[in-house]
Amino acid sequence: MQISAILENSIVFSRLDKTILAKTAKKTRLRTVEKGEYIFREQEECDHFLMVAKGLVKVYVTSSSGARMTYLIAREGEPLNLIAPFDASPRPTVARAMGDAVIAQMPKEDFLNAALSSPQIMSTVVAILGRAIDSANSRIIDMMEKKVDERLFRALFSLYRKFGSPLNFTSHELAGLVGTTTESILRSMGRLKKQSIIDSSRGRVEIKDPKALEKYGIDSLWI
Amino acid sequence: MQISAILENSIVFSRLDKTILAKTAKKTRLRTVEKGEYIFREQEECDHFLMVAKGLVKVYVTSSSGARMTYLIAREGEPLNLIAPFDASPRPTVARAMGDAVIAQMPKEDFLNAALSSPQIMSTVVAILGRAIDSANSRIIDMMEKKVDERLFRALFSLYRKFGSPLNFTSHELAGLVGTTTESILRSMGRLKKQSIIDSSRGRVEIKDPKALEKYGIDSLWI
């Protein structure tokens, strides 16, 4: 069955007892979404636990004045709303398909049952949330003390480590990750191009010299 | 017994079954720390779950270049290292007593046993971590689009909501919360004083007009 394969490859449910896995798989359904489609929006009520089964999904938060901060680019196997099922209050996050994608979803109650009765799942959940907190704090510190150039280096390196090269992101999307404007990203990328560390064309960034980026991004996670 | 009272008043263990509470209390010990003492440091191994029993404890992360970002000011009942017991890898956070304080500690294994076998505790843990993530993301957005003045407003309002007035923080400490320099905080506070929204003296900030701050800090949590 396809679904249990998806669960086995997921971060949250991998290495789980076969019987629990089978029971969980029975509750899980797949849903296809198109490029640009919203999977959930801010302040929306949560009734399903969601994971990416195929494709890429951008998870971001918006401010009242419209600024966006991309906080996770989830790929196959990664959860989209780990907190919401546990938390009654609505969350500020938005999830949107970056390309055509498939989402695996399971009713909130079934997820909670499975999770809360499995120390293994709960440990994984806390570990994932812990990494998210570390990552966010690391980005706050970067905003404090690092210039746009260096923040871009680190973002590119993190993306490269996760997705390889080429990276299919627009400057606008990178700006959302780095916490700056499109123009500043472009100028900064121009400098990187001159040093032939990267090459870029519309919606695509190729990392030509990963070693050059590496020295900025060794510590801490990001994205 | 004093310890079970502390647990009952704590965020993580409150409203817990009496028998579990009693069992947990038996494993818990108190430890007094002096002003300025480190309760744990970055990259230190975690062998105990820790909570504040009395006093205030600052939890912050440092960067390699020495910048600090205060990320929680924990008071009575608040946990200091919720993630570490679940996570084998060392964490980047530091906890330091802001004044004389008492810490409640319980061996990591006992905490894990209690937590993982109690859906109630685990739900609380995830909710706390969720708020921490929201808070951190909100601060990233603030760093992106808000000026120092407004960030200080929000920080002061959050602190006021949690601790009331007067607030016993130095400009240096506020700078660590807001993500800027001491000088900028001082200048910004000067402007607030002129409008008689606050008053301040060495290590102390009095909020004279909370309503004036409120309009900046309604949404999102912070600290």
Place this chain on the structure above:
DNA sequence: CGACTATTTGATAAGGATCAACAATTGTGG
């Protein structure tokens, strides 16, 4: 009192946001 820490104010410089105009590429409907 002396050492230390915190506050205050000024001058300067630089990073980057903002505004604006334009070019290049991709997508769409007739």
Place this chain on the structure above:
DNA sequence: CCACAATTGTTGATCCTTATCAAATAGTCG
């Protein structure tokens, strides 16, 4: 298939915020 719309990339000029450096004052504590 072409014309037009929409998105993305590019560059320049300007201005504002705030970091940085510096120096002086004022509390606090042993």
